[in-house]
Amino acid sequence: MVKRKTNPEELKRSIRFKAKSIEDMKKLAAVRSVSVSDIVREFVEKGLAVDGYKNDIDFITEIIHKELKEVLEPQINRIVKMLMKIGKVSAGTMYANLSLIQLISDEDQEAFYEMINRSLRLGVEYMKKKDVEIDQYLGQAEEVGKDSRRVK
Structure with missing residues (x-):
């Protein structure tokens, strides 16, 4: 060293x-x-x-x-x-x-409020969907139409 x-x-x-x-x-x-x-x-x-x-x-x-x-x-x-x-x-x-x-609408007040409740529940279901599910859902007009009839 x-x-x-x-x-x-x-x-x-x-x-x-x-x-x-x-x-x-x-x-x-x-x-x-x-x-x-x-x-x-x-x-x-x-x-x-x-x-x-x-x-x-x-x-x-x-x-x-x-x-x-x-x-x-x-x-x-x-x-x-x-x-x-x-x-x-x-x-x-x-x-x-x-x-x-x-x-x-010819519906009475109770039927009208029930329609509002169904609409709000559908809105909540829609918001819970993932982006991919929403894209698929909105691409199916028949499915969207069925859901809109659920409001009546």
Whole structure:
């Protein structure tokens, strides 16, 4: 082994290791043709780098979350406002349709309310369907027609 010159920026430190660790380091040093001290320094530097990386990753994650929030929040708010408008229009349409049906219907009040209940139950069934099921369902006019007759 070649004796290494002392670097004024390096400090010496004595460390105790388990005997098995010393043997493993000697084997690794022999394979790499370096000193055990070089192996220890390499592992310490790697360990410190990993620890520093962990601290950096938390900082980077915080920045990413902040940036995503700044980008996504306006879009999410826009979508929420659109959904609110759609909900209001849908409710208005539902009540207008019910008023029209009541105006032209010969049904008594009890039959009318039963029709509303059946319509609402069908609406709930429809909303429980998965996207794929809805696509299939809407592609079958006969099935949709049968369901609309269930309302009467």
